[in-house]
Amino acid sequence: MNLAFQDIRHHLGRFVATSVVVGLLFAVVLAMSGIYQGLVDDATVLVHRVNADLWVVQQGTRGPFADPSRLDPSLELRVAAVPGVQSARAFTTQVLQRDRGGRQLRFALVGLSFPEDRGEELDVVQGHAIRQAHGELLADASLGVAIGERLRLGRDEYSVVGLTRQLLASGGDAVVFATGADAQAILADDSSDALIAERERRLARLRDTDLGRSQPALEGLVVDPRWTFPAVAAPPIHAVLVNAAPARLDEVRDTLARWSDVTVWTRAEEERLVLQGMVEKARMQLGVFAAILVITSSLLLAAVLYNLTLEKTHDVAVLKLLGARATRIMALVVEQAWATAILGYAVALALGSQAFPYFPRRVVLTETSVVGVGVLLLVVSTLASVAGVAYAIRVDPGPVLES
């Protein structure tokens, strides 16, 4: 006769209620673990998906995500000419927030080096990659736009031709891809008043330089929109993405690293820069909170199971007087704790799989976190019930049975 099963069957409502509470508790632990992993994944997913071997950014910066990076568009051609380079793509990115029908659309706009880069490697799950030089967008599905939907960005309307999945910027915002020219046009979309104000700012910045003070005649040139004096002009691109022949990757990197106007990062370095620079504090905060949550939940679970075990002191005393072996008494308590943990785990997983997709930020359940929470539940339930039964088994049955 399995006493744990008999007890569970007789107190089914209490068992289910306890397991559900345990499940809710550990669903929160799973969620926190998933939010942490989601933050890390979101921060690096763009670096992953654009699939560049090297990131060439402004000299001395950790750009383009962790640090502003400003490069002249001509760098793309210079890099492409380096022996061993298979492709060089201009990369721009900027977070935009636009009102659309009363709803705020917040996204990171990334420019693709069309026609070489049409976004075909971005895992388009619906629609197709960019085919036209102007007017087409690839958007992440999390933005809530549909294929064929038209968005007014700047002075033009753009059509959504393809959707990606879970392609987010480090801040968790959806990424929208346009051709490089379109991205520049959208970013440079200024009203007349804004243009006048920009001219004034350019003049002010020029007057702050020694050159401007010594040569006032330059002011006429500065306000000419075609003029791109580096100290006052807007940066055209933020990085150049390089793919090199695998055998020559180190050679290409060494060559580019010798250039005095750029800094070169590998993909792994770029990911580390993003994690360390952009989400480090949030990651640490979430990590510490997740650790506290794990400890608190474990202690709560242990307290619940320990108290459930103490409630069996009377039954344990009876079994002792009947001459039951310690293994049988242990089985009554430990098997029931395991059953509670297993059902609680199932509730946590079921709840997580249903609820996590609706969280505002992505919740990523890794195999490690899913298995880890299961193992944690089993270990805590075992330790708590063993501690409980160790106490109960020492109790003198005489007074217990008289009470």
Added chain:
Amino acid sequence: MEALRAEGLEKRYGEGETEVWALRGVDLLLQSGKVVALLGPSGAGKSTLIKVLGLVTHADRGDLWMNGERVLEGGRPVADVGELRRSHLGFVFQKANLIPFLNARKNVEVACEIGERYSPGKRAAELLAYLGVGHRADAYPSMLSGGEQQRVAIARALANGPSLILADEPTAALDRDRGRAVMDLLRRVAHEQGTAVVVVTHDHRALDVFDATYEMEDGRLSGPNLAA
């Protein structure tokens, strides 16, 4: 046949001014198939003697034999207590102390399983029928009356064919008729199953069921007073 023999059992609680002698040199001899009563006022040491005989509480001094086997020497167990409880001892308390999540049949079956001597299902059915609660086999303890619970408790105590049943005020929570019925059952068990039964009781109205009575006072045992 000698079911139990105790010699010089002593037990004290507390120290110094709070010291209380619960047992003072208790000698006792019980024969199989006899039912005896332990009488005496509260605090006389009856329950302590039952617990020492049942190996629930250790004595400070004294020796004890069950079925000829020495189980206590100088107050300390010298045999496997678990094994003795499984094969030689049965307990009945004031409260039935049934396991609440098992029905009547399973309460008896679990004792059979622990004893590993009889087939649990068959033995439980036989004992419940023998004690007149066979029709309540599927009822949980909360659904049984006090008298029915005590009958199931007696069936459980008999599950492994013990040589000694120790009953500590088994009728205290029952009304007179049900109490009398339980006492009659214990007598029947002793005489028909050949089990020695020791009953602690305050109920002097049922003394006629016992083969002998012992009196306890201040930890001292006197008797036996044999039934007329």
